[in-house]
Amino acid sequence: MAVTSAERVRAAAVKLFAAKGFHGTGIRDLAQEAELSSATLYHYMGTKEDLLVEIMTTALRRLLDAAGKATAGTADPVARLRTLVTLHVLAHAVQPGETRVVDNEVDALSASARARVVALRDEYEGLWARIIEDGVAHGVFHTDRPAVTRLALLEMCSGVARWYSPHGPLRLEELSTHYAELTLRALGGPAGTVRADEARHCLEVVAQVWDVPVQPGN
Amino acid sequence: MAVTSAERVRAAAVKLFAAKGFHGTGIRDLAQEAELSSATLYHYMGTKEDLLVEIMTTALRRLLDAAGKATAGTADPVARLRTLVTLHVLAHAVQPGETRVVDNEVDALSASARARVVALRDEYEGLWARIIEDGVAHGVFHTDRPAVTRLALLEMCSGVARWYSPHGPLRLEELSTHYAELTLRALGGPAGTVRADEARHCLEVVAQVWDVPVQPGN
Amino acid sequence: MAVTSAERVRAAAVKLFAAKGFHGTGIRDLAQEAELSSATLYHYMGTKEDLLVEIMTTALRRLLDAAGKATAGTADPVARLRTLVTLHVLAHAVQPGETRVVDNEVDALSASARARVVALRDEYEGLWARIIEDGVAHGVFHTDRPAVTRLALLEMCSGVARWYSPHGPLRLEELSTHYAELTLRALGGPAGTVRADEARHCLEVVAQVWDVPVQPGN
Amino acid sequence: MAVTSAERVRAAAVKLFAAKGFHGTGIRDLAQEAELSSATLYHYMGTKEDLLVEIMTTALRRLLDAAGKATAGTADPVARLRTLVTLHVLAHAVQPGETRVVDNEVDALSASARARVVALRDEYEGLWARIIEDGVAHGVFHTDRPAVTRLALLEMCSGVARWYSPHGPLRLEELSTHYAELTLRALGGPAGTVRADEARHCLEVVAQVWDVPVQPGN
DNA sequence: GATGAATGAGAATTCATTCAT
């Protein structure tokens, strides 16, 4: 139950890298946030960049893992996309720190680390690409530029991490439902088919993969 | 016609702030990129932050200016939104440096500068808000969360600056047309109404406001 | 018979101080070399400097001890010098670590420790001085600057620790015999008188004082 | 005539690296010795290691240069060796800082820098090797281990930098003459042939190559 | 006897910025 120092270091890094950027965050800032001396920090991390890499790869692996779990057993492209969007939005809403770091700090990585991170990101985006192409092939999505559409929708959904607050009036289920609806419309898919239980299912997956309690009412 | 040193400094800052972030860019990087000594830089700028503020406010003022010029004389909410999206996408495609800096470096600003920049950004987003609400009021757009939808669409359209390349196969008109279509669909508006001449008109406005030559074929 | 942790610490220090210098060797390097945690090191040593002082004083005491043992019972200055050189060269060849530390790291000592170490070194060099002066007085050595000659010969003989390898083609007896011959020549002494049994005798002394097995064939 | 900051940095480094070793000398020590701030130091150097490399390579190039100049025009192996020893000893006596750094800090270099420095050192030692072998071939030197003898003599002569002081009673010419005599004796060469004008000639070469005034009486 | 955790001090190096020339 106790929060270990290692966890505090990681949490501090996620928070500050998300808020001020990798280069905008100093070792002293991390130490202060983690309530450790800056020398002690180095018991729990390699370099500052190692910490960034760990955060990014973990976040992307979780996203991949969660996406796999959430869509498992669903074949219908429409349902699969709804699930993917829902999961993506919920992950970004519940874990805005991690996801913002992934989305914004790729440029801060050294070449070799960037290659590894980008490979993971490409793998994740591949899930989107396949489902969209599937839907187009099945005639349920309509877009003459699937790749452009995919990028547009991904940016749209990731943006949630920049503004959503659990303390605002919008509940997580409403949020994710809304984005699923927007996405289906943009793809010319069957709108109005979004179902609340999909949000709940994805929320459970998020809670499990990120090991975070998710309040039922939220 | 010759490029002045002051312009070189600004161009260097836009390029590097966009590529590596404000905190990731050093004065010496700027000097090297501008082909000046770091001391000479200070003939053409105040502090590093002043340079950032100038870039951001200029970019936002241009966006506001261009949006005003492009939508002038149009009353129909659907046409106005199409124009706004088209302009936004074209600006982000043609000036990805400026726009990425605006979108990503707000956190690097000091409190007072941030307030000024955010005010400008809010003013710009207000244009979107008003048009969307207008369209909803007129029954041409359908969304039960106009504010959320606005944020989603803005993120989607701004994302263009992260990936679009004029050297790729996608021409600027196709790009902006595609995004206009996506936006109208997402809003439940009358899809299929996007017209090519709107793209051309917005492109002219962009060329004029940013004082940039835009190749007709692109 | 098992190697104790204390011995491993000392051996690690000798090896690393010799190879990388006192200031170039970190506590963590020592710990790794000794296969102990850095905290555990401190069960077997005082400060890092204490360790250095211990190594240096032990090495010098052994050299003094060995020199005394090897020359005991010999009165002839020529034979005494041959023995001293032989012993010195063998000690530096067999224990290059210790001797390099003594020769190179005096500057790393604090003032008080340096005084103690230098006193021991002076005592040892006094042995050389007395024998050389003795030989000059007896008319068997010829040099008009005995002190300079002594320094020159000491440096020459100590240099062995910098390059001799037991894995090379040169056997210990050949090595020490060669240096004894060089020394006698430089002193204008009776060359060609070096005898192999002196080398064997000194080798036994070295083996005993340093408690090291010395392969007979080497 | 004025001493530039760059020269002060170099002189400080030579002095402190020689006195306390590379790892024992901090950037702050250098700054204090050079009477500059530690940040200003970096106007005149790359890294601390770059400074070390520059000192070592310059010193070795000068030694090579001086050896070439001093022995030019002399064919007799005995005279050539006398000259080489004289030059070596004088260089070590007049420039003890540089030469001690070269002799003691090779281990502080990174692998690639070490390779370059060692190559220069090997080139210089090659001069000694060739002359000794020459003399042996001509029957004027007698040693059955020329390589070992060369190492022994080099160490002997380099040792001068560790103890010689121009403020002591020993004049430079006496010093170098003495070492030349020792060397010839050790090699079984024609002793008693050392001439004072060789010392003066070498002193001039040293004064020229190192651009240092050498007091005639010293 | 052994060690993970912890740290204040210090390491080398870079920072944005100023100023005399």
Place this chain on the structure above:
DNA sequence: CATGAATGAATTCTCATTCAT
């Protein structure tokens, strides 16, 4: 207009050492 020289403050990271367990 331009810049080499200069620097105090800050950077990331390592140091030798201690101590509770």
